[in-house]
Amino acid sequence: SQTIHQWPATLVQPVGSPLSLECTVEGTSNPNLYWYRQAAGRGLQLLFYSVGIGQISSEVPQNLSASRPQDRQFILSSKKLLLSDSGFYLCAWSASRRETQYFGPGTRLLVL
Amino acid sequence: GQSLEQPSEVTAVEGAIVQINCTYQTSGFYGLSWYQQHDGGAPTFLSYNALDGLEETGRFSSFLSRSDSYGYLLLQELQMKDSASYFCALTGGSGNTGKLIFGQGTTLQVKP
Numbered sequence: 001s002q003t004i005h006q007w008p009a010t011l012v013q014p015v016g017s018p019l020s021l022e023c024t025v026e027g028t029s030n031p032n033l034y035w036y037r038q039a040a041g042r043g044l045q046l047l048f049y050s051v052g053i054g055q056i057s058s059e060v061p062q063n064l065s066a067s068r069p070q071d072r073q074f075i076l077s078s079k080k081l082l083l084s085d086s087g088f089y090l091c092a093w094s095a096s097r098r099e100t101q102y103f104g105p106g107t108r109l110l111v112l
Numbered sequence: 113g114q115s116l117e118q119p120s121e122v123t124a125v126e127g128a129i130v131q132i133n134c135t136y137q138t139s140g141f142y143g144l145s146w147y148q149q150h151d152g153g154a155p156t157f158l159s160y161n162a163l164d165g166l167e168e169t170g171r172f173s174s175f176l177s178r179s180d181s182y183g184y185l186l187l188q189e190l191q192m193k194d195s196a197s198y199f200c201a202l203t204g205g206s207g208n209t210g211k212l213i214f215g216q217g218t219t220l221q222v223k224p
Contacts (some may be wrong), residue, residue, distance in 0.1 A: 033213065043157070043199065043214040059211070090154055092212075098142040100160040100203060101212055106153075 002027035002077045004092050006104040013111055019064075020080040021107050023091030028070065031093040033074040034101060035066055050074060052098075054108040114138040116215035122191055123221045132185045132218045134200035142203040144176050144187045145212065157210045158198075159185065165216055187220075195222045 003026045013019060020026040025031050032051050036044040048057045049064035056066050063082050072094045074091055088108050116136045124130040124221040134144070147155035159167050161176035161183060173186040187194055202213040210215050 036212075043216045044212070046211045049211060098162075098203065100143065100145040100157060102155045102157055103147075 002093070002102070004093055004102060006089075006107050008107060009105065010108045013081050013109065016080050017110055019076070019081050019085070019109070020088055020101040021091075021109075022075040023074040023076075023104055025074075025093045026070055028072070028093070028095065030071060031095065032090055032101075034074065034092040034094075034096055035070065035074065035076050036090045036092060036103075038090060040087075048076070051101060067095070081111045083111050085109065113200055114204070114213045116202060116213065118198075118200055118215040118218045120216070121219045121221070123181055123223065125223050126190055126192060128190050129186065129188050130190060130220065132187075132198050132200075132220070133202050134183045134185070136183075136200075136215075138181075138213075139201055142183055144183045145176070146172075146174050146201045147201065148172060148196050149217070150182070155199060156190065160203075163202045190222050192222050192224070195220060 005024050014045050015045045034049045035047040048058055050056050050068045052069055064078050088105045091104040094101040118134045138209055141187055143160055145160045146158040148158050149155045158172050159174035161174050163175050167174050171188045176183045197217040199214050199217045201214045204211045
């Protein structure tokens with residue numbers, strides 16, 4: 001069966017510091033991978049998606065970037081965090097763009 | 113564009129049946145998904161309708177009518193642990209990457 005991992009689970013970072021969040025998927029090959037952010041009490045906003053190694057598309061202009069160095073690894077980064085980057089970051093995978101998505105446990109980021 | 117509407121809150125008693133409706137506007141999509149999210153947790157996949165009709169998974173059922181731009185999630189034999197937020201989401205259609213467009217969520221409160 002497929003599983004999706006994210007780490008760290010929680011993170012407190014000062015404004016202006018760098019960020020690296022990691023997501024890995026097991027039990028599947030060539031998944032579509034997605035990064036979402038959820039603000040408190042709100043729905044999910046898609047940040048990035050990837051259909052293959054090195055292929056990244058951004059949905060929303062922002063202070064973040066994403067990379068996919070391996071088939072089942074997806075990384076969310078920032079060079080300098082802003083207060084507005086605080087939120088719940090969720091990685092998701094799907095077998096294809098037609099199929100539903102499954103979420104990882106998420107990383108709760110607080111920027112102070 | 114694409115948008116979904118769901119009630120913001122629903123209250124029901126333990127053992128009852130509750131239906132959470134979702135209406136949407138879109139020019140095309142692959143399917144309608146339902147997710148459950150407890151406070152502080154990640155969304156967990158409940159059900160997916162690629163075709164019109166009813167999908168049943170244990171106590172949960174989901175329905176889709178493309179002609180009516182409407183779907184619903186039906187929860188039977190409600191339990192206290194069903195208290196959570198429920199999101200409907202469209203899996204993007206033609207020309208899309210398969211990204212999920214989420215509704216704002218329905219908070220279900222189950223009372224004894």
